[in-house]
Amino acid sequence: MTRINRNYLKLPGSYLFSTIGKKVREYEAAHPEKKVIRLGIGDVTQPIAPEIIKALHQAVDEMADEETFRGYAPDLGYEFLRNVIAEKDFKARGCEISAEEIFISDGAKCDCGNIQEIFGMENSIAVQDPVYPVYVDSNVMAGRTGSFDAGRQQYKDVIYMPCTVCNDFAPELPGEVPDLIYLCFPNNPTGAVMKKDRLQEWVDYANEHGSVILYDAAYEAYIHEADVPHSIYECEGARTCAIEFRSFSKTAGFTGLRLGFTVIPRSLVLDGVSVHDLWARRHGTKYNGAPYIIQRAGEAVYSVEGRKQIEKQIGYYMENAGIISEGLKEAGYSVSGGVNAPYIWLKTPDQMTSWEFFDFLLENANVVGTPGSGFGPHGEHYFRLTAFGNRESTIEAIDRIRKL
Numbered sequence: 001m002t003r004i005n006r007n008y009l010k011l012p013g014s015y016l017f018s019t020i021g022k023k024v025r026e027y028e029a030a031h032p033e034k035k036v037i038r039l040g041i042g043d044v045t046q047p048i049a050p051e052i053i054k055a056l057h058q059a060v061d062e063m064a065d066e067e068t069f070r071g072y073a074p075d076l077g078y079e080f081l082r083n084v085i086a087e088k089d090f091k092a093r094g095c096e097i098s099a100e101e102i103f104i105s106d107g108a109k110c111d112c113g114n115i116q117e118i119f120g121m122e123n124s125i126a127v128q129d130p131v132y133p134v135y136v137d138s139n140v141m142a143g144r145t146g147s148f149d150a151g152r153q154q155y156k157d158v159i160y161m162p163c164t165v166c167n168d169f170a171p172e173l174p175g176e177v178p179d180l181i182y183l184c185f186p187n188n189p190t191g192a193v194m195k196k197d198r199l200q201e202w203v204d205y206a207n208e209h210g211s212v213i214l215y216d217a218a219y220e221a222y223i224h225e226a227d228v229p230h231s232i233y234e235c236e237g238a239r240t241c242a243i244e245f246r247s248f249s250k251t252a253g254f255t256g257l258r259l260g261f262t263v264i265p266r267s268l269v270l271d272g273v274s275v276h277d278l279w280a281r282r283h284g285t286k287y288n289g290a291p292y293i294i295q296r297a298g299e300a301v302y303s304v305e306g307r308k309q310i311e312k313q314i315g316y317y318m319e320n321a322g323i324i325s326e327g328l329k330e331a332g333y334s335v336s337g338g339v340n341a342p343y344i345w346l347k348t349p350d351q352m353t354s355w356e357f358f359d360f361l362l363e364n365a366n367v368v369g370t371p372g373s374g375f376g377p378h379g380e381h382y383f384r385l386t387a388f389g390n391r392e393s394t395i396e397a398i399d400r401i402r403k404l
């Protein structure tokens, strides 16, 4: 008899965003006269910048001509894109990363989820708590996490690293040494960042213990403060212990176009084996390259005009973040994030649980956010709002919350 992968059954029943969606649909059906504002799911709302649209059109036209038509893209990405990324994202910041260490993909979610495949099943994993769910769930599916303890809301074999107000939502070095350490900065959901000196401690720790840091920098473009590293490779020694994930989704509104990349330095060697070569093999076997048209659009993100336009877009979202943070603070909420990240992390009032606050906001302000407990036990009594709405609805949502 054919068997299923029973590890999937260890995943708790309802996915956070489907539960939110269901609650909101039910509320809207019962109250059709209410205008519900969604500041929950982290999708962007602003259209693609004109310079990127121009590049897309040009690439589409190339596809219509036999001379310039392109078929399968190189597995690891076109050189025009890998070169410009190496130059602008890394060399310009003093990071020693070459184009051939960059793997183009259709987004960071797949890469963050798939990377665990190239590591042995016996490796222990550590994640921030609260955390972007993909890191844990992909390891659950692979069978690396043990069973789910419903009481503690944790998997038995995962090392959870609490991120609380006491450590500025950036974890302490764990006592029990993990093999694979997932770090995400700027962080989803807390909006926190890790300053360079603290990140350097993590790099030193990983090198000392032979651990690998899987560093998710999907929100790098939102960093505004000078002492916050944009890449883990700004830290000394990261080339021997770190893999970095990047995304064009929030940087340039590519959530629907799909483009991202992963960096694996040549000097990351485990058991005498190059991790770069393993990922190249995996990519070549299971992935057939991001579309040419989209890679050309990605290249336009790095053009002078393209950069100006996306900076304006990021500025727009960050102004929303400011409106949310300031409005909530004036209303007496305790708020963090929203400075180097498009996420605002607020403490629920009056000891409400995250889901109680979700219902309270939906019913009384008709505003939808994301319950912090959906990101892990230390997210309980917290709530995430995103700055990705349009200006008008962001202002209205905060107005409604202030009037509560």
Ligand code: PLP
Residues within 6 Å of the ligand: 042, 106, 107, 108, 109, 110, 112, 132, 184, 188, 216, 218, 246, 247, 248, 249, 255, 259, 260
């Ligand atoms: N990493 C983090 C921390 C995210 O929040 C997201 C998207 O929400 C992703 C990765 C996924 O990015 P992509 O759209 O490139 O798959």
